[in-house]
Amino acid sequence: MSVLVDRSSRVIIQGMTGREGRFHTEQMRAFGTPIVGGVTPGKGGQEIDGIPLFDTVEEAVKATNANVTGIFVPPPFAADAIMEAATVGIPLIICITEGIPVLDMVRARALCDEMGVRLLGPNCPGIMTPGECKVGIIPNHIGKKGNVGIVARSGTLTYEVIQGLSQAGFGQSTAVGIGGDPIHGLSFTDVLELFATDEETAAVVLIGEIGGSDEEEAAAYIERSFHKPVVAFISGRTAPPGKRMGHAGAIISGTMGSPQSKVEALQHAGVTVADTIEEVVTAVAAHVAPTPAHIH
Amino acid sequence: MKLLEYQAKEQLKRFGITTPMGGVARTPKEAADWVRAHGPAAIKAQVPIGGRGKAGGIAVVKTPEEAEREAERILTLDIKGYPVSVLWCEQAVPDAEEWYLGVTLDRANRSLVLMLSAAGGMEIEEVADTAPEKIAKFWPHAWRGVASYDARGLVLDALRHDTPERWERRGKLMSALTPTILALYAAARDLDAVTCEINPLMITADGSVIAADAKIEIDESALYRHESLHRELAAEGGGSLVDSDPFEREARKRNLTYVHLDGYVGCIGNGAGLVMNTLDLVKQHGGEPANFLDVGGGASSDKVKNALEMVLMDEKVRGIFINIFGGITRCDEVARGIIQARDELHITKPLVVRMTGTQEEEGRKLLREAGIVPGTSAAEAAEAIVSLTRNA
Structure with missing residues (x-):
């Protein structure tokens, strides 16, 4: 599945x-x-x-x-x-x-x-289940079949994480890009709920960024009822308040959407928050075994 | 796109909201002439940012001489990076109750939200912090919008935590406020506004409702639907409406997604998340990013050259970090742009390029042949650019 x-x-x-x-x-x-x-x-x-x-x-x-x-x-x-x-x-x-x-x-x-x-979406890279189906614009060659689920706001960071995991030997069940717009469809929580019951997903990587409160809501859900290991990464930690960082939704307004609030909420929920993409891969390695080489 | 107060008021008037009589002045003499013709006035700096009262950008004057003197003073001000070049002279509103009325985007509820409070005049964020019960909210249905009874319900909600005296007057207040609430929602909807705010909204003893100040911010993605308004406003404000920063103004002209920062490491990448992460990496390695610049997906070599030129306009930049993950973007195309820019712009400052993804082999080969050493790890590249620029 x-x-x-x-x-x-x-x-x-x-x-x-x-x-x-x-x-x-x-x-x-x-x-x-x-x-x-x-x-x-x-x-x-x-x-x-x-x-x-x-x-x-x-x-x-x-x-x-x-x-x-x-x-x-x-x-x-x-x-x-x-x-x-x-x-x-x-x-x-x-x-x-x-x-x-x-x-x-x-x-x-x-x-x-x-x-x-x-x-x-909108403003998202789409979705990829390696070996089965891709809808969107994620580069074909970077994915590898396996048991790590990915959910991310940014397209390019989705690619970074897929590539980082694949190169380290960790395949993916499904990678889902939810998009960088302020009003969008599936949220982190919606996708986590799907991963929760997916037998092929053993751990999840969540890639958030500044703006909105999707990450905080996901943290509350994880604390309440998500039982698989989650590794998170938040980009835009050095972004100044009030400036739109490329994505229409990536803006800190007042105290809303700040990286500190997201990191704290996720850590409080028991999530490992990595400081770099490399650390994301290391943290995943602590939770799951690499995908055997014969699986494509 | 943020409108100036007088521009916002002109828009609100079109939707039937009452605003005080006023006129634009660009010189002290024009301000004096206005007061000579219309009597005592408030002279207000037109800048697209809050807090201008505290910064000395508003003066109440009685005579033309006073108007000239105050206008001269205000026109020399720079309010949070916005030099004042336009004044709005406006008749004072007689003593009145000060309310707050606004509509803004509520991301968490995926909807617009209307907000009304009898505690107007002060910053609404402050009210939200200290007495949130004093702000009544209504989330209009995305398709049905706002009906009169919704507006009346909003007024009643705002009065529930107010004085018994005001509650007694609820009938009159509902009739007075309903048309303005409906008009403000219509304005937000029709103008594609993500914020439309009146603070203070004055309610006079005779029941007139007057917008004493106004803020409108139009969704950048919807500007194509408001081209004539956009042109008109940009012409009046000389393009300074949105960006106080001259580099950001220039970037807008060049169609680049750019944010100016205080540091010295120029940063370019493809994709918003990747560029944000690039800035974070520079900072983690002890450097200070000079800017955010996203060339987006599928960037051509021309766009890359344009981006490099833009980043180098800031003389504080000591070196540039280019971070590319080729998805739609082709690394060889980016490499050609970098080399072309370096040769044509005679770039001598350090360039560190991290390149991976689509056509990476070709891209790296081109760079190496041109004497630029490409990296594959973003972290290593960040370390390299920081050590090259930190003490430059």
Whole structure:
């Protein structure tokens, strides 16, 4: 098992004919992701590399029985794409797009909740279950199959941790990027709940950053009811207050979102908080055995 | 994007909120002329930051001579990094109750939140710390928005912990405040504002409701929907609306995600989390980062050159740490940008490049051939740049 996606997922890509959409669709296919269709309004009936295109998400789902969508639509249209997928009832919506207006996301997220569908992102690298399925933009070659779960806000730090773990011999069950926007879908806690019951996940790495209170909420959940070892890392420890550090959500406002509060909350919950990515790997090694070499 | 007070008030007026009569002055003479024509006034520095009263940026004047003198003084001020270049002259509001009304983004509840308090006039954060029960809150439904009865409910909530005398007047207060509450929510929604705040909101004896101060911050990601407003405001403020820092202004022109800091190690990377971590690494190794600069995903060699040029504008920079994890970004493309920038900009300051991921072999080879030693570990690279710059 793994969380959210595996080899039985049926994936469509909204915005598959755009520059990013097309490039990453090829990458995902090379990874082994079962991509069953693409959605671009006006291009229904055409094909790209043998993948059928549809005008609407509804038509795509009817024809392909898709249960996951990856969204690569430009920011002005991305919230609409999320809502279209939510209305059709696709159970897992993964939005990679960065720069969606925040009030659009308030409405899109509310609709996802109302329809009972899961949203991952936006402004996220997506998700990777090594050896089975990848939806998003995580580089193909860095992952290795194993039993460490990863959940992170930052895309590039997700890559750093995957690579660091793989090189040290620790494979991953699933790596999940929840994204750097202030209003987003799945939280750290939501993903931890999935890892809690996943038999293939023996330990979890949580990569947080300044801004918001997602990490503090995750710490409270871990203390209450998460029983697997967790290693955490918080980036932006030297960021000045009041400045947006690249991600729309990475900002310390007053005492809200400070790194100290996150580190303290996690430590209080019994989580090992590493100071560097290298230390993350060392800390994981204290909890789990390296993945045997014959597993790919 | 933060609006100046007078710009925010102009927007609120469009949504039907009453503001005091006022006019813009850019010189002491213009301030004196305004007072000559309209009588006693408050002269207020227009800066996109709080605390200007304490910094001497507000003066109450009775005569044109006084106005000229005070305007001259305020125009020389620099308030928390923002030099004052525009004044707002405004008629004083008669004695009134001072309330607070605001709408802002509530991340934890994934919603906007409306806040109302009868304890206006002071910093709302202070009220939140000392007497949180005095702030009433309402979370509008993302689709349904705010109805009149929601607004009345908010007023009642605000009065529950107030004086019995005010509670007795709740009928009048509900009628007086409801239109302003609805208008403020409409303004936030239509302007894509992440903060829209009136403090103080004056309620006069005759029941008029007047916005005596106003703050609006528009979501940067939504500016494409407000292009004409953006252009208009940027023209008036000469581009100084958002960034008090001249380096950050320049970076905005160059379309770079850049934050200026106080140190001496220039930092460039791809991805917000990675760059934040780069800064942290520099600090952990005893150095001081000079900036945050994220070239983002899929950066071209031109963008890398542009980034290096930007970082070097700050003369405090003694050396540069470039940290690249190639996902979408190709290391060979970045390497070409670095080499091109070094040669064209004649960079002699130390450059330390850490490069891994997509096309890393090609990228490292290019760097080595050009005499730049690439590293693979971010921690080692951080140590190297700090030792090269610490005593430079």
